Amino acid sequence: xxxxxxxxxxxxxxxxxxxxxxxxxxxxxxxxxxxxxxxxxxxxxxxxxxxxxxxxxxxxxxxxxxxxxxxxxxxxxxxxxxxxxxxxxxxxxxxxxxxxxxxxxxxxxxxxxxxxxxxxxxxxxxxxxxxxxxxxxxxxxxxxxxxxxxxxxxxxxxxxxxxxxxxxxxxxxxxxxxxxxxxxxxxxxxxxxxxxxx
Amino acid sequence: xxxxxxxxxxxxxxxxxxxxxxxxxxxxxxxxxxxxxxxxxxxxxxxxxxxxxxxxxxxxxxxxxxxxxxxxxxxxxxxxxxxxxxxxxxxxxxxxxxxxxxxxxxxxxxxxxxxxxxxxxxxxxxxxxxxxxxxxxxxxxxxxxxxxxxxxxxxxxxxxxxxxxxxxxxxxxxxxxxxxxxxxxxxxxxxxxxxxxxxxxxxxxxxxxxxxxxxxxxxxxxxxxxxxxxxxxxxxxxxxxxxxxx
Numbered sequence: 001x002x003x004x005x006x007x008x009x010x011x012x013x014x015x016x017x018x019x020x021x022x023x024x025x026x027x028x029x030x031x032x033x034x035x036x037x038x039x040x041x042x043x044x045x046x047x048x049x050x051x052x053x054x055x056x057x058x059x060x061x062x063x064x065x066x067x068x069x070x071x072x073x074x075x076x077x078x079x080x081x082x083x084x085x086x087x088x089x090x091x092x093x094x095x096x097x098x099x100x101x102x103x104x105x106x107x108x109x110x111x112x113x114x115x116x117x118x119x120x121x122x123x124x125x126x127x128x129x130x131x132x133x134x135x136x137x138x139x140x141x142x143x144x145x146x147x148x149x150x151x152x153x154x155x156x157x158x159x160x161x162x163x164x165x166x167x168x169x170x171x172x173x174x175x176x177x178x179x180x181x182x183x184x185x186x187x188x189x190x191x192x193x194x195x196x197x198x
Numbered sequence: 199x200x201x202x203x204x205x206x207x208x209x210x211x212x213x214x215x216x217x218x219x220x221x222x223x224x225x226x227x228x229x230x231x232x233x234x235x236x237x238x239x240x241x242x243x244x245x246x247x248x249x250x251x252x253x254x255x256x257x258x259x260x261x262x263x264x265x266x267x268x269x270x271x272x273x274x275x276x277x278x279x280x281x282x283x284x285x286x287x288x289x290x291x292x293x294x295x296x297x298x299x300x301x302x303x304x305x306x307x308x309x310x311x312x313x314x315x316x317x318x319x320x321x322x323x324x325x326x327x328x329x330x331x332x333x334x335x336x337x338x339x340x341x342x343x344x345x346x347x348x349x350x351x352x353x354x355x356x357x358x359x360x361x362x363x364x365x366x367x368x369x370x371x372x373x374x375x376x377x378x379x380x381x382x383x384x385x386x387x388x389x390x391x392x393x394x395x396x397x398x399x400x401x402x403x404x405x406x407x408x409x410x411x412x413x414x415x416x417x418x419x420x421x422x423x424x425x426x427x428x429x430x431x432x433x434x435x436x437x438x439x440x441x442x443x444x
Contacts, residue, residue: 024261115342119397141429143413148397149390153417156389157382180386184417187425188379 007045010035014056019098023053023106054117057107060099061121067092072128078135079194082181083174085128086154090170090177093158097167104159125151132185139185146184153180244282246272248293249335255290256338260347265289287348294344294351297336298358304329305365315369316419316427320435322365323391323414327407330395334404341396363388369422383421390417412436 013034017026028049032042046052071088072081093100103121107114129147133139143149157177161170175195182191250272254263265286269279283289308321330337344355366384391414398407412432420428 115400119400122393138425138429143416143432145394145410145413146416149394149413149417152393152397153386153390156393157386159389160385176380176382176386179380180382180390183386183420184390187428188383188421189424 006035006037006041010037010042010045010052011056011059014052015060015098015102018053018056018106019101026053028052050113054113057102057114057117058121060103061117061124064089064092064099064103065121065124068125069128078131079182079186079197082128082132083178083194086177086181087171087174090158090174093162094168094170097162100158100162100167100170104155105162122151122155129181132182136185138187142185150181150184153184243272243274243278244292247274247279247282247289248296250274251286251289251293252297252335252339255343255347256335260290260343287350290339290343290347291350291354293336293339294347294354297333297340298354300329300333300336301326301340301358302361305362309365315371316423316431319366319369319418320411320415320431320438323418324408324411324435324439327395327411327414330399331405331407334399337404337407338399341392341399359388359392366418366422369419379421387418387421408439411439 010031013031014026017030017034021030026049028039028042031049031052032039042052046055068085068089072085074081074084076084093104103118107118126147129150132150133142133146136142154177157173157180158170161167161173179188179191179195182194185191186194247268250268251263254267254271258267263286265276265279268286268289269276279289283292304325305322308325309318313321330341340355344351363384366387370379394410394413395407398404398410412435415435416428416432419431423431
């Protein structure tokens with residue numbers, strides 16, 4: 001039990017310290033100090049800074065992905081459920097700017113492994129988007145990578161806001177983000193009317 | 199519904215080409231060049247270092263790359279390195295400038311004022327994907343390592359994106375319902391294409407990037423031309439560039 005809470009404290013610390021100092025400048029000493037654990041305990045859990053950062057990354061991505069999936073399970077047709085999922089995503093990111101920055105902007109600095117984790121985390125949203133293909137009248141004619149591109153558009157718009165320092169205002173961007181998610185499947189006109197419903 | 203058959207002729211031919219040059223200059227990007235082979239014929243120690251920094255960062259990642267690695271790969275002494283560059287970031291930045299010049303060059307080469315906008319998008323997307331596929335080392339450096347390598351290279355990357363965004367925004371000139379297109383449309387379309395390309399590079403499939411042409415053409419024309427026409431443009435791109443079939 002104690003080991004678990006130390007691990008949790010360490011992962012929280014990793015997110016906060018990296019968000020504040022950047023990955024390159026973060027040291028293991030920063031992490032142990034922030035988490036209130038010893039160096040020995042650190043090395044019992046992780047071999048190095050990168051492993052710790054990646055574990056923190058996975059934990060943060062996991063929480064986000066589960067929140068989005070739970071919201072997506074709401075009632076209604078695919079566009080309404082996508083709206084609910086994206087609302088949950090924007091709300092969660094706005095409530096935790098440090099996690100938002102780490103998850104969508106700073107991961108790149110930690111090198112290729114972090115980049116692969118990032119892609120894997122994004123892929124977890126694919127089934128939610130793929131449903132758009134079944135829902136869309138033109139679903140069968142859409143290009144093969146439509147879901148990957150729709151996810152890329154959503155994440156790109158969110159990352160722009162975070163980099164511009166507007167993380168707290170992310171929920172206000174729902175119309176643009178929802179349009180970017182729906183358009184690839186429904187076309188801009190039908191997607192716009194879905195965005196305006198409510 | 200009808201496909202765009204011509205660009206609104208508000209500007210003369212030379213004006214429109216000049217516009218693109220001005221756009222590149224305004225973003226303080228190096229002027230386009232398209233003569234860098236891979237592996238480039240290294241005319242100078244400087245060029246050898248630029249190729250070497252691209253190669254080593256592509257293999258090891260930017261943070262893990264040392265100046266020693268770059269010098270070894272280039273066969274150039276440390277002393278020479280420091281005569282030419284201030285530090286690793288400076289060298290990387292110069293290599294980034296070179297690859298951006300290439301990328302802009304590939305787009306300038308297909309940019310013509312006489313082409314309809316959609317044709318220009320098809321041609322530019324094809325040229326860009328082929329360029330990346332032909333230079334996997336530079337592709338990886340420019341698309342993947344740039345965000346990890348400090349503020350300057352990241353800013354260069356962002357400038358390149360803004361030029362593409364402005365070109366895409368010209369799809370607005372004659373849309374069916376201009377006011378219906380939100381300002382975020384071009385950013386969303388570019389982010390979609392970028393994410394697809396980066397994913398393909400990260401999975402080691404850089405050589406097969408040209409296969410993504412129909413996807414890229416669809417997503418970039420969609421906000422301006424509507425779904426039916428964007429699907430038609432994607433098929434047209436596939437027909438024009440049969441490499442995309444394989």
